[in-house]
Amino acid sequence: MIEVYSWPTPNGHKVHIMLEECGLAYRVHPVDIGAGEQFAPDFLAISPNNKIPAITDADGPGGQPISLFESGAILIYLAGKTGRLLPADVAAKYEVLQWLMFQMGGVGPMLGQAHHFRIYAPEKLPYAIDRYTNEAKRLYGVINKRLAHTTYIGGASYSIADIAIFPWLRSWKNQGVEMRDYPHLKGWFDEIAKRPAVQRGVEVLAGVRKPLTDDKAREVLFGKRQVQQH
Template sequence: MIELYSWATPNGHKVHIMLEECGLPYRVHAVDIGKGEQFAADFLAISPNNKIPAITDPDGPEGEAISLFESGAILLYLAGKTGRFLPASTAGKYEVLQWLMFQMGGVGPMLGQAHHFRIYAPEKVPYAIERYTNEAKRLYGVMNKRLAKSTYIGGPGYSIADMAIWPWLRSWKNQGIDWSDFPHLKGWYDEIGKRPAVQRAVEVLADQRKPITDDRAREILFGASQVQQSVRPTR
């Protein structure tokens, strides 16, 4: 049984999707990041970067228990464990991996900044809003061009690259995106969204997540609490 520590965010959804798609049994543990539960000692023991998601697998490599943080690493682990959603051929594998890295290094961080400055920042900073909205549009354009000639992001088959990217596009409106500018990407987005496993995955913990509206949650997520919790001594 995979023990999943997560919250209903794009990074959480990536792993929810993979677990639903590959059919591995799992048990979910809510980590309410708006309340600061990501700083609990038990969670930090498996996710030292205080970010969701994280997993533990008592039946890990060679029968030994393993814990993992970072959603990309978890996707790769689950693909290796099940032999699914990552091509067996060397060329096919690296074609998928480059797009997984594209998500980890570009789509997630940049769209996250677009969300922050367009929606969550306590003051509107025009330069930052323009900067990250433009970067969001650029990234959407890269994916749209890719999907003009490829059935899926990582190649001809559905893969962990699609699972990694799709959840980040659910908030397209908050990113300043007009879908009419990206028809190939929109077609892919709609197709992935119809998959039963994806529909189940986005409901995981969805009833527990609430909009970030209070100052305390904003401070925990975006303020000095992040630094204080990271530098305080461990016991």
């Protein structure tokens, strides 16, 4: 049984979807990031960066327990554990991994900033809104161009690259993007959204999701509380 410490965010959904796609038994432990539960000592012992998601697997490598944080690392681990959604061929594997890194280093951070300045920031700063909205549109363009030449983001087969990117694009309206402007991406997005495992994955913890725009949540997520932990 894999223990999953998570919340219904794009990074959380990545792991939920992967577990569903792989058919692994798991148990979810909600970590209410707006209430500061990510700072609990037991969670920090697993995820020292105080971010969700994190997992523990009692049946890790060599039958020994393992804990992991960082959603990209978790996707790679689960792919290795199950032999699924990451090609065995070396060249194909690295083609997928480069797009996973594209998500981790670009899509997630930049779209996260677009969300922050467009929705969460108490002061609306036109420069920041324009900067990250434009970057969101650029990233959508990169993905659209890629999907004009290949069926899936990582290549010919569905993979952890698709699983990593899809949840971040579900909030395209909040990012100031018009999905219809990216027809290849939209076709891919609509296909991924129909997958039963994806539909199950995005529903994990959906019932506990709440707005993160009140002053307490802002302080926990973006204010002094973060600095005080280190």
